[in-house]
Amino acid sequence: MVNKDTMKCIIGIDEVGRGPIAGPVAVCAFKLPVTNYQLLIEKWKDELGLPLRDSKKLSKKQREAWFEYLKVAKAEGFCDYVVSFVSNENIDKFGIAKCIQKALDESLSKLVVSSNLSPKTCNLFLDGGLHAPEEYVNQETIIKGDELYPVISLASIVAKVTRDKVMKDYEKEYPGYGFDRNSGYGTKAHYEAIESQGQTPIHRKSFIH
Numbered sequence: 754m755v756n757k758d759t760m761k762c763i764i765g766i767d768e769v770g771r772g773p774i775a776g777p778v779a780v781c782a783f784k785l786p787v788t789n790y791q792l793l794i795e796k797w798k799d800e801l802g803l804p805l806r807d808s809k810k811l812s813k814k815q816r817e818a819w820f821e822y823l824k825v826a827k828a829e830g831f832c833d834y835v836v837s838f839v840s841n842e843n844i845d846k847f848g849i850a851k852c853i854q855k856a857l858d859e860s861l862s863k864l865v866v867s868s869n870l871s872p873k874t875c876n877l878f879l880d881g882g883l884h885a886p887e888e889y890v891n892q893e894t895i896i897k898g899d900e901l902y903p904v905i906s907l908a909s910i911v912a913k914v915t916r917d918k919v920m921k922d923y924e925k926e927y928p929g930y931g932f933d934r935n936s937g938y939g940t941k942a943h944y945e946a947i948e949s950q951g952q953t954p955i956h957r958k959s960f961i962h
Contacts, residue, residue: 764783777916778856780836930953
């Protein structure tokens, strides 16, 4: 572990889209400065008047309000984040675990390179069973971290809203499957659409039984 005094940033990492039967998987890496981390979180919560927690426990309206607020905060230099996707074709070919890891590595690499940071000066917090590459020596994986650690909650929100927007666009391309409502998850109506219309190019064939 690296001395905490050398840390320059805190990065939260979360994935979304592990379970759907259609669409990509997404991983967000979300960066905040070490110096005013707690103050910034409290300021944002106060200004928005919204809770900060796992994206699944927020309403769609709350998630989108957070997302729009964070876009402005990013533009103003208060935070940074990167979302990376891996396609359903690659999920079918390589498996979901490897694809999540690929998206994680890409998001983290882009974030660190764009900020001109060394992996050794980043303090990483990852949700669930996620792990960063070994060069990130100061990393911690936390079960239910998206509920317990605000920086992971922020990553969860950005990943969820960004992926939902992708799935909403897919509904325009492949209408009738409800991608704008189910985000690719295997709802009863979704399976009924597959039975009547067949699979689309964005369906995960290995997930459909």
